[in-house]
Amino acid sequence: MRIDVIDTRAGFEAIRESWDAVFAADPYAQHFLSWIWLRAYLSRRGRWFILALREKPEGSPYVAFFPLRVVTQQDKKTGRFFDEIIMAGNFAADYTGFITRPEYENNAVAGFCAFIKEQRWTHLKLDYLSGPPTRRDAMVRALQGPLVMFRDSTPKSPNNINNCVYPVVTLPATFDEYLETHMSSQTRQKLRRFLRKVESDNSYRITFATPETIDRDMDILFDLWRTKWAPFKGKERTEKLIYATREMLMDCFADGTLDLPVLWHGERPLGALANILDRQKGVVLFYITGRDESWTTPSPGLILHGYCIRRAIDMGFKEYDFLRGNEPYKYMFGPQERPITCTLFKTRSGENLQDKLHPFSVRFVYEQALRLYKTGAKAQSEVAFRQVLETVPDHSGAEFGLANLLFEKGDFHEAELSYLSISRSVADPLPALLRLGETRLAQKNYPGAVKAFQDVTTRAPFHREALYKCGIALVAAGRRNEAAAIFEKLQSYHSDDMVNMEYAEKAKAALARIRMSVAPASTLAGSVIVTGRESEQNRRWVPPKVLH
Numbered sequence: 001m002r003i004d005v006i007d008t009r010a011g012f013e014a015i016r017e018s019w020d021a022v023f024a025a026d027p028y029a030q031h032f033l034s035w036i037w038l039r040a041y042l043s044r045r046g047r048w049f050i051l052a053l054r055e056k057p058e059g060s061p062y063v064a065f066f067p068l069r070v071v072t073q074q075d076k077k078t079g080r081f082f083d084e085i086i087m088a089g090n091f092a093a094d095y096t097g098f099i100t101r102p103e104y105e106n107n108a109v110a111g112f113c114a115f116i117k118e119q120r121w122t123h124l125k126l127d128y129l130s131g132p133p134t135r136r137d138a139m140v141r142a143l144q145g146p147l148v149m150f151r152d153s154t155p156k157s158p159n160n161i162n163n164c165v166y167p168v169v170t171l172p173a174t175f176d177e178y179l180e181t182h183m184s185s186q187t188r189q190k191l192r193r194f195l196r197k198v199e200s201d202n203s204y205r206i207t208f209a210t211p212e213t214i215d216r217d218m219d220i221l222f223d224l225w226r227t228k229w230a231p232f233k234g235k236e237r238t239e240k241l242i243y244a245t246r247e248m249l250m251d252c253f254a255d256g257t258l259d260l261p262v263l264w265h266g267e268r269p270l271g272a273l274a275n276i277l278d279r280q281k282g283v284v285l286f287y288i289t290g291r292d293e294s295w296t297t298p299s300p301g302l303i304l305h306g307y308c309i310r311r312a313i314d315m316g317f318k319e320y321d322f323l324r325g326n327e328p329y330k331y332m333f334g335p336q337e338r339p340i341t342c343t344l345f346k347t348r349s350g351e352n353l354q355d356k357l358h359p360f361s362v363r364f365v366y367e368q369a370l371r372l373y374k375t376g377a378k379a380q381s382e383v384a385f386r387q388v389l390e391t392v393p394d395h396s397g398a399e400f401g402l403a404n405l406l407f408e409k410g411d412f413h414e415a416e417l418s419y420l421s422i423s424r425s426v427a428d429p430l431p432a433l434l435r436l437g438e439t440r441l442a443q444k445n446y447p448g449a450v451k452a453f454q455d456v457t458t459r460a461p462f463h464r465e466a467l468y469k470c471g472i473a474l475v476a477a478g479r480r481n482e483a484a485a486i487f488e489k490l491q492s493y494h495s496d497d498m499v500n501m502e503y504a505e506k507a508k509a510a511l512a513r514i515r516m517s518v519a520p521a522s523t524l525a526g527s528v529i530v531t532g533r534e535s536e537q538n539r540r541w542v543p544p545k546v547l548h
Contacts, residue, residue, distance in 0.1 A: 001107050002056050003115050007049040007360075012039065015052065018062045023280060025101045028131040030321075031257075031278035031285055032093030038067055040251035041092060045069060047360040048088050053104070053111050064100035064108035070121075070360040074368070079383040081365045082122035082351065083358040087129070092248050094285075094324040095130040095166065095340045109135065113142035120358040124345035127153065128164070128324065136341045143345050147353060153344035162326045164342060167335030169320040175310040182334025191306045194298040198263070198307075206307055209260035214253055217260050218246055221272040224290025245288060249274050259284075261308060263300050268292070271300025275308055282318035284308065305333060356391040366397055378405060396426045407435065412442045423455075430456050434466055437473065446477035464490060464503040471510060480514055487511035 006012055012035075019035040031037055042048050053064040067088035074081050089096035100108040116124060124143065129136055144150050154164050172178050179188045198204040209217040222242045230238040252258035259275040271291035275284050286308075291300040309320050322330040326337065347353055357365055369384035382405050388398035403418035419436035423429040437452035453470030456463050467490050474483035490507035493500065 001053055001111050003111050004052045004054070004062075005049050006052055009043065012042065012050065015062065015065075019065060019099075020280070022062065022065060022099050022101055026099045027102065028097075028135075029099045030095070030130060030281065031276055031283065032089045032096050033067070033099050034278065034280060036255050036257065037093075037252070037276075038088065040255060041248065042067070042088060044247070044251075045088070047071075047364070049360070050088075051098075051112050051115055053100075053108055063104040064098060064112070066098035066108075066112045067096075070358050072358075072361045072364050074380075079380040080351075081357065081361065081368070081384060081387055083120060083361050084123040084125055085116065085119065085121045085358075086125045086127065090125070090127050092244065093128070094287075095128040097126075097130045097135070105135070106138070109138040109142060113139055117143060117145075117148070117353075120352040120354050120356050122347050122350065122352050124148075125153070126341070126343045126345070128340050128342060130340050133339065133341070136343060140343065147347055147349070148345050149348055150343055150345045153342045155342065163324050164340050165326050165337040166324050166340060167322040167326060167330045167337055169309065169322070169333055169335045171309070171313050171318055171320060173313070175313050178309065178313060178334075183332065187302075187332045190299075191302055194303050195306060195310075197298055198303055203266055205264050206304070207262050207264065209253065209258070209262075214250070214260070217262050217272060218249070220262055220269045221260065221274060221288070221290045222246060224269070224272060224292060225288060226290075228290070228293055249276075249287070252276055259308070261304055263304055265295075270295050271304055273304045273308060277317075282316065283321050284312045284317050284319070285321045285323055287323065301329065302332070309333065357387055359391075362388055362392055362395070366395070366401075369398065369401055373401060373405075378408070381405065394425070396422050400432060403432075404435065407439055407442075412439050415439050416443070430460060430463070430466075434469075437466070437469055441469070441473055441476070444476075446473050449473035450477060450479075462493070464493065464500045468503045468507055468510075471507065475510070475514065484511060484514050487514070 006015065016035050023029045023034055047070040049068055049070075051066040051068065052062045053066075054060050054062045069086050069088045069090075071084045071086055072081050073084060087093075087096045098108065098112065126136070126139065140150055157163060169178075169182060172181060179191070183191065198206065207213070207217075222245075226238055226242065233241070249258055249260075253260070257277045257279070259277060260272065261275075262272045263270045269292070271289065273289045274287045276287055277284060286305070289301060289304070312320055320333070320335075322333070322335055324340070349355075352358065365384050366388050369381050369388065372378075372381035372384060382402065385398045385402040385405070388395050389402065392398070399418055400422050403415045403422065406412075406415040406418065416436060416439040419432045419439060422432040423436060426432065433452050433456045437449045437456070440446075440449035440452060450470060450473045453466045453473060456466035457470060460466070467486055471483040471486040471490070474480070474486065487507040487510050491504050491511060493504055
């Protein structure tokens, strides 16, 4: 067996036929592992990858797929970043996992776990893993060892809801049969009475979202949901949940896999449901609801679920899935519980396996290092730059960032060596050469500084900052006539750019001091060190282009 890693949109598009075949063959496959749902969801996510298992011969069909993502966190105590591998659908999918042809299940577990053990991560989170318990047990046996420990990570619910079960109604051939076999006599009578009332009274109606009404109906759903849950979840968290859920449901609507019924009394919406339709497996998945809490009877929730169950039976669906959580109201519809599991694998060292960042995290951590630097968190920035270099020793951007930190701490010799190395290895050496010149000035190596600045102006003849600093270095080296010629040229440049105008004014002042012979060379040379610590814009600290 061999495992291919698919981590591009084009690669995912190319395997649809194979994915659908495996999905159809796996009796435990569910909509959050379908190709159509993942296509939309992954298009809005970064750093995802899919493990694809097949027989060794090139071109042989795939027999199992495991969609995963890398998430990177920062340790608050040490400032170091660490990586987590999670299942790709987590945070939107109520449960997820992998899909496999039944005859290859053991191969899939062995192959996926062997691959994961070779990856760089601190945590592997199998949150809400679906499928038979044997899958989870086999993964535990394959993954635990001298470097990795595990524990159950089922979250505790404040209202005692067990989120590691999902109630599912198996749908019979007719709605009457469903009522007789799944509901208590009292609930059955109530539902029949409510449905008759809604369907016989013209003041009531149930509508389903269309392209023309979807935005309105989404607003109704989430306005009702917000009213109930915002006091418990807080405004900020509520709005984040609404944004993410709405985005995912709109993707489902675009794919033709969403039903959004709304119950009305006149022009007053009483309740709304969002049901995802898994046509491949014949399952309706109830995702979210909102109801007018001030309306008492008839019950909007009972009516809408009863109506949708009847509709699902008429459309030939096999199951009505209430998704994660054993909330009491779900049980009036006669479901049976199915288990899911949450398991956390953690390295015993508390660091990534192999003590390096995951390859998918290098760019992310580098960008975090830049952000930390720009916000003044220099110590944390240094930790992040060093982590990048531990993983990719020739990462020019991280080397440049670290060199800047060394310069600012006064470690000029080490900074000089770094700038020199960078200038010889990147496609655009100008930022490194400029800082190389400043570092040599700081060490009073004036001839060396002149050479570095001249290397910049050879490549970019109108680089105002390099010209000005070259003039300063020439003054410090006692070559005032050459410096005066540069300042003369620089002050005559015309530009609407404020930075360029600033250097023209500085050149004018420097030229005046030379002509008046009142400024010692050391005074002018010292001024460039201040310039080297000016604003981000003036210093032009632009990370060099890197391939990592």
